[in-house]
Each structure stands twice: as C-alpha cells, then as structure tokens.
Amino acid sequence: MPSAAAPLSVAEAVDSIYRAESRRVLATLIRQLGDFDVAEEALHEAFVAAVEQWPRDGVPENPRAWLVTTGRFKAIDRLRRRSKHEVALEDEHAEAIADPAAGVDDAEGVEDDRLRLIFTCCHPALAPEAQVALTLREVCGLTTEEIARAHLAPAPTVAQRIVRAKAKIRDARIPYEVPGRGELGARLESVLRVIYLVFNEGYLASSGDALTRHDLSGEAIRLGKLLVELLPEPEAVGLLALMLLHDARRASRTTPQGELVPLEDQDRSSWNRAQIADAARLVEASLASGRFGPYAIQAAIAAVHAEAPDAASTDWAQIAGLYGVLLELSPSPVVELNQAVAIAMRDGPEAGIARIDAILERGELADYHLAHAARADLCRRLGRSEEARASYRKALALTGQGPERRFLEKRLAES
Amino acid sequence: MRYLCLIYLDERELAAMPQKEMDALNARHLRFNEELVASGHFVEAEALQPAASTTAIRVRNGKPSLTDGPFTETKEMVAGFYVIEARDLNEAIQVAARIPSAPLGTVEVRPCRDLEVGGVAYKASSKSGGRIFNS
Numbered sequence: 001m002p003s004a005a006a007p008l009s010v011a012e013a014v015d016s017i018y019r020a021e022s023r024r025v026l027a028t029l030i031r032q033l034g035d036f037d038v039a040e041e042a043l044h045e046a047f048v049a050a051v052e053q054w055p056r057d058g059v060p061e062n063p064r065a066w067l068v069t070t071g072r073f074k075a076i077d078r079l080r081r082r083s084k085h086e087v088a089l090e091d092e093h094a095e096a097i098a099d100p101a102a103g104v105d106d107a108e109g110v111e112d113d114r115l116r117l118i119f120t121c122c123h124p125a126l127a128p129e130a131q132v133a134l135t136l137r138e139v140c141g142l143t144t145e146e147i148a149r150a151h152l153a154p155a156p157t158v159a160q161r162i163v164r165a166k167a168k169i170r171d172a173r174i175p176y177e178v179p180g181r182g183e184l185g186a187r188l189e190s191v192l193r194v195i196y197l198v199f200n201e202g203y204l205a206s207s208g209d210a211l212t213r214h215d216l217s218g219e220a221i222r223l224g225k226l227l228v229e230l231l232p233e234p235e236a237v238g239l240l241a242l243m244l245l246h247d248a249r250r251a252s253r254t255t256p257q258g259e260l261v262p263l264e265d266q267d268r269s270s271w272n273r274a275q276i277a278d279a280a281r282l283v284e285a286s287l288a289s290g291r292f293g294p295y296a297i298q299a300a301i302a303a304v305h306a307e308a309p310d311a312a313s314t315d316w317a318q319i320a321g322l323y324g325v326l327l328e329l330s331p332s333p334v335v336e337l338n339q340a341v342a343i344a345m346r347d348g349p350e351a352g353i354a355r356i357d358a359i360l361e362r363g364e365l366a367d368y369h370l371a372h373a374a375r376a377d378l379c380r381r382l383g384r385s386e387e388a389r390a391s392y393r394k395a396l397a398l399t400g401q402g403p404e405r406r407f408l409e410k411r412l413a414e415s
Numbered sequence: 416m417r418y419l420c421l422i423y424l425d426e427r428e429l430a431a432m433p434q435k436e437m438d439a440l441n442a443r444h445l446r447f448n449e450e451l452v453a454s455g456h457f458v459e460a461e462a463l464q465p466a467a468s469t470t471a472i473r474v475r476n477g478k479p480s481l482t483d484g485p486f487t488e489t490k491e492m493v494a495g496f497y498v499i500e501a502r503d504l505n506e507a508i509q510v511a512a513r514i515p516s517a518p519l520g521t522v523e524v525r526p527c528r529d530l531e532v533g534g535v536a537y538k539a540s541s542k543s544g545g546r547i548f549n550s
Contacts (some may be wrong), residue, residue: 123504125504125508171526171528172504172524172525172526173416173503173504173526174503174504174505175502175503175504175505177505179505183505183509
C-alpha cells in the first residue's frame with residue numbers, strides 16, 4: 001500500500017532513503033547475487049527504477065524490501081541475457097536467486113548482511129590498504145574520488161585497489177560470512193584495525209585537505225557505532241570509546257592556524273564533556289566484561305586524561321599502571337615509551353629519562369622522533385637545556401613537514 | 416574449490432635437523448594426510464627433493480633448452496605441496512594452518528582455476544576432463 005505521499009517531492013524521499021538504506025540493500029544484494037560488482041549494478045538499477053516508478057505509484061511501504069527485490073530481479077534479468085554468466089549462476093547462488101521470496105524483510109537477516117559485508121571487506125587475506133579502501137567504498141558508501149582525496153592517493157590507484165580486492169574475493173572465494181566463534185577474535189582484530197586506521201587518517205591529518213580528512217574520523221566513529229550495534233564485543237566497545245575520547249578533544253589539539261597544542265596546554269573548556277562521559281561509560285562496560293584488550297586499555301588511559309579537570313591533577317599513577325597492563329597485553333617499545341613518560345610525571349623527569357635511555361640503547365626506537373622529543377621535553381623540565389636541544393635536533397631530523405615539525409622547532413628555539 | 420598449498424622452508428634448517436626430529440615431522444605429515452583423506456579435503460600432496468635438484472626447461476622456437484637449478488637466491492624454497500578441496504578460502508586457511516611443517520616456514524594458499532575452452536570449464540587435474548576435451 002503506497003503511503004499517503006503528499007507532493008513533498010518523491011525525489012527527496014528517494015534521496016533520503018538512498019542515504020539511509022543503500023548500504024543495507026547493497027549488503028543483502030551481495031549475499032543474494034554472490035558478487036560485489038553485480039550487486040552494485042543491481043543497487044543502481046533498483047534506484048533508477050525507484051525514481052521512475054515511485055512518483056507514479058507512490059513510495060512503497062517497505063522501501064528497503066522493494067529495492068532488494070527490484071535489484072535482484074533486474075540483476076537476474078541482465079545475467080540471463082548474458083549467456084556467459086549462466087554458467088556462473090549454476091552454483092549455490094542460483095538457489096537464492098531463483099527464490100523470489102528469499103528472506104528480504106527480516107531485519108535480523110539484513111543486519112547480519114551488514115556484518116558479513118564488514119568482515120569480508122576487512123578480510124586479512126586482502127592487502128591492508130585495500131581493506132581500508134574497500135570498507136570506505138562498500139560499507140560507508142564513499143565514492144572512489146572521496147576516498148582518494150582523503151587518502152591523498154590518486155583516484156586511479158584507489159580504484160585499482162578496489163578492483164583488485166574484489167577480484168581476489170571472487171577468485172580466491174573469500175566467503176561472505178561472519179566468522180565463527182573460533183576465528184572471531186582474530187578476524188575482529190582485523191576489522192578494528194581498519195576502523196582505527198580510517199580514524200587516524202582523519203585525526204592525525206597533518207597535510208592536504210584537512211577538512212576532508214577530518215570527515216574520515218567521523219566515518220570511522222559511525223563505523224565503530226555500527227559495529228558495536230551489530231556485535232557488542234568488549235574490544236569493539238573499547239575502540240569506539242577510544243575514538244570518541246580523541247574526537248572529544250579534537251578542537252583543542254591544534255590552534256586555528258594548525259599548530260599543535262600539547263595536552264597540558266590544551267583548553268579543556270573546549271572539550272566535549274557529554275561525549276567524554278558517554279565514552280567513559282563505554283570504557284567501564286568494556287573493562288567490566290573481563291574480556292577487554294588493548295583498545296579498551298588505551299581508551300581507559302584516554303579517559304583518565306579527559307576526566308582530569310586540569311593537567312596538574314592528572315592521575316599519573318593510574319595512567320602508569322594502565323600502561324603496565326597494556327604492555328602485558330601487547331608489548332611494544334612505543335607503549336614502553338608512553339609508560340616512561342607517565343612514570344616521569346608520577347616520579348619525576350629523571351625516572352623517565354632513565355627509562356627512555358634504556359629503550360633507546362636497545363636501538364628499537366632510535367629512529368622514532370617521538371622518543372627523542374619526549375626525552376627532550378623531560379630534559380627541558382629539568383633545565384638541562386644542552387641535552388634538551390640535542391634531543392630536539394635528533395627528533396627534528398626524523399620529522400617530516402607539518403605542524404609536528406613546527407612545534408619541535410619552536411621548542412628548540414625556546415630551550 | 417581446489418587450493419594449492421605451497422610449503423616454503425629454509426633448506427639449510429631442514430638439512431641441519433636431527434634425524435629423530437625429521438622422522439617425527441615426516442610421521443606427522445603422513446598422519447595429517449590420512450586426516451585430510453578422512454575429512455574429504457585431500458586431493459594430492461608431495462614432498463620435494465632439495466631445490467638444487469631442479470632442472471629448468473625452457474622451450475623456445477620448439478627447442479627445449481635446459482639449465483640447472485632454481486633461479487632465485489631466496490632462503491625459503493618450495494619444499495612440498497598439498498592440493499586440497501575446500502568450500503572457500505576460510506576453510507582452506509584452516510586446513511593450511513594445520514600443515515605440520517607450517518610452523519617452520521611459510522605456506523602460500525592459492526586458488527586453482529579451471530581451464531576454459533569455448534565457454535566450457537575443464538578441471539586441469541581431471542583425467543576424464545582431458546579425455547572429453549580430446550574426443
């Protein structure tokens with residue numbers, strides 16, 4: 001039964017349905033048609049049909065089901081006309097295609113399809129940059145041009161990554177499924193890594209069209225929320241909290257001129273307190289599950305920072321302890337470095353310098369500019385200007401263009 | 416769907432392995448083969464002589480020319496292979512991860528393709544497929 005369509009433009013309705021439903025419809029069409037490209041074409045044709053038919057017949061009661069059914073029939077029609085593809089249709093997909101009443105309306109099934117799509121786009125058998133590009137394209141619905149602009153990569157490169165990834169999914173037969181219990185942990189890690197990569201591309205954007213790149217952080221947060229909604233695993237919740245906490249402090253991270261502001265100098269009144277409170281609740285839920293991982297601990301650390309009314313009252317003992325937990329979960333020299341800084345804040349700069357020197361002596365972070373920058377900062381606090389300058393110079397030699405470099409140059413000039 | 420699992424191992428490590436360990440590894444492989452036969456995954460498997468025993472053949476202008484040995488100087492060489500039947504890549508990965516010598520090197524999992532002639536797909540490994548094509 002068509003809904004009472006006031007002459008409020010059908011085009012507008014189609015537009016808003018496209019934004020709300022196109023990814024869901026695509027996710028289901030991929031399952032039913034067994035091929036990304038065929039499904040995308042079907043999605044396109046379904047919306048073309050909607051634009052033609054809805055002004056005449058009214059917007060259907062369940063637009064999503066209408067779009068899925070229409071898309072599937074259009075695709076079958078087209079494939080039947082291409083005899084070559086009849087061969088390809090002889091496998092298990094033929095069953096789904098042949099059944100016009102195949103589960104379209106069940107909301108649960110549709111949400112499963114979105115999870116299938118996420119796990120398939122983030123399959124570890126695909127190259128990491130292809131996972132990111134494919135996820136942005138298929139799950140978030142960004143165009144190739146938008147992805148290219150945000151990644152600072154040429155559009156043809158991005159397009160080729162996506163084409164190759166789809167070819168691998170088809171040729172190696174990467175299944176369109178949510179991994180079973182045994183694999184879920186490892187596969188979820190891959191999904192979370194992709195989402196965090198997307199977030200950081202936006203958050204750490206130091207060059208290029210900063211505005212476009214910031215959109216990537218928003219896209220990653222939307223992805224994180226979708227994932228938590230579909231699969232509320234403690235680490236997915238932890239990652240969402242971590243992104244929300246970073247994002248809540250975004251405005252204070254840089255000056256309007258794009259210069260970096262260190263945490264202790266940031267204007268805390270500009271932080272998004274409501275978002276921080278939301279994120280803190282997520283952190284607590286994740287930790288309370290007892291099945292938390294590195295993302296939840298990182299979020300807990302960020303929450304301690306975010307909840308401190310001013311830099312001086314930061315609970316450094318708690319932060320140093322959380323870094324200890326993080327080191328046990330995922331040992332890395334970078335985490336050790338962060339722990340060293342927290343210990344310096346708790347016990348005094350000398351304790352931190354001793355730890356950083358020990359890390360640098362092992363040679364692991366010798367080429368990591370932040371190790372030298374952190375050492376420089378601790379020397380500066382002790383008034384050891386000569387040593388501070390030497391470390392600032394080492395850090396500068398390892399830093400590219402952008403705000404980080406300007407920040408270090410400013411500190412070097414001041415010490 | 417068929418997948419080729421190529422096992423890459425460091426031949427020097429393999430040569431330095433004490434006989435007792437080598438025996439145990441080989442026995443594990445033989446047991447694993449039986450498991451694959453029982454689960455329906457097994458198609459074919461071979462362990463190979465060292466790469467130095469390779470003869471490379473190139474046919475140019477109808478004439479074969481022979482050269483000794485492998486072309487690459489990489490440390491890990493193909494030491495053996497499995498051809499398995501699996502539902503999809505995830506199942507193939509699960510099988511490949513259980514290959515007894517996998518912890519010693521690298522296993523590459525690669526999907527096999529059909530040979531298509533005039534729109535008809537033939538399994539390269541199937542003898543009957545070959546006969547039908549010839550007749």
